[in-house]
Amino acid sequence: MAALKKSWFHITLLVCIAIPILLLLFLDYCNLEGYNYVYNAETNAFESWSNVFFNQNFLFELTWKGRMFLLVFIWLFLIESALDWNSIADETPKNRSIILASLICALIPTFYVIAINFLGLDLALLQFGRDVGIRSITPENQPWDFLYLQWPISCEYVVFTLFFISAVLLTYKTRGLKYFSISFALLGGIAVAYMFDTVYPFGVFRPLQAFALPTAAVAAALLDLLGYAVRLTFPVYAFDSYLPSLSISMGGQSASVVIAWACAGVQSLLLYTVIILVFFKKAELSAFRKLAYFVIGLFGTFFVNVSRVISILLIMLDQGRDAGMLFHNTYGEMYSIIWILLYILLIGFVQRFMLVERSRHAFSVLCTAIRSVKNRLMLRLKSEDADKQKG
DSSP: OHHHHHTHHHHHHHHHHHHHHHHHHHHHHTTOOOOOEEEETTTTEEEEOOOHHHHTOOGGGOSSSSSHHHHHHHHHHHHHHHHTHHHHHHTOOOOHHHHHHHHHHHHHHHHHHHHHHHSSHHHHHHHHHHHTTOOOBOTTSSBOHIIIIIHHHHHHHHHHHHHHHHHHHHHHTHHHHHHTHHHHHHHHHHHHHHHHHHHSTTTTSHHHHTTHHHHHHHHHHHHHHTTOEEEEEEEEEETTEEEEEEEEEETTEEEEEEOOTTTTTHHHHHHHHHHHHHHHHHSOOOHHHHHHHHHHHHHHHHHHHHHHHHHHHHHHHHHOHHHHHHHHHHTHHHHHHHHHHHHHHHHHHHHHTTHHHHHHHHHHHHHHHHHHHHHHHHHHHHHHHHHHHHO
16 A cells, blocks of 8 residues: 555656546547548638548557557556665655646647547648648549648647657656656657658658668568569659569569668667667676677568568568558568567577576587697697608
């Protein structure tokens, strides 16, 4: 009971952070969400419309661009809370104004969700998105998901990130960022990646698009080794940008994809960089080990991205384009997230059980044994040569 009383504030903060995510989960599942407006070019105004992007999808299943990462965030936030529970409880603020301000910040995302879905803020957000140039009409003159799905989801992540971080900073100051560094790095990284791809889709932002060609080239080389007929084409002009195109065929079946920076997993590399750097701040490691772990993990993340591209192509080849796009939108992004989390656990496991030191010691023992055997052989050969000379 005393422990519960001591931790009352953080428990309250956890509930406030979980409420908007659970509310979204309920609204999404029951198809009760807003954004039911579409722009009519003839009248130059928005009019009522049943938003198929929100009403025909359960967005907590999607990773690009969906809400699954909100569930991953709250899971990581709970884990990080449990790991430092006593320290967090000891830092419960005493100032009532700070407590009130922190809880208000944590609850603003809930007010945002309510205002979007029931108080008309969704129309204002769609109008603002169109005003800043978010794509709203496809080349076939149909409503485009950039404005009617990806823009709202991107704004959602930005709002959640800003106010959740603000709530923690008000309460625990900069130590709060240390306590919840991985969960906030994930949430903020996804917010930035989603928003960037919504504003600059299809590789329009060339500095990030530069990573797409190496990913496509390595994927093409590996697919060629696996025996597929592969064709890598660059550049292919698509949607105001030049992109690499990768095609494979086998047994009369073929599949092809055009690879933008997001498809190449550039956001995974950026997310890995942010998460691993904040993890290194918490870990007591030498500079050399941090560098070694970082480089190994960076290469690992790159090849995980390559494997995702290969997986999409193989699924398209075997089960059709719709199945490949379902994998791309639902499961593909989890490749890199699972890899990053497993890699951090691997680093912790190596450090916890001193595997580097034990491997170094075992290698040293092996080298000593080899030298000992070598010396014995040399002595034996010299002895035999001496016996032959005497004979």
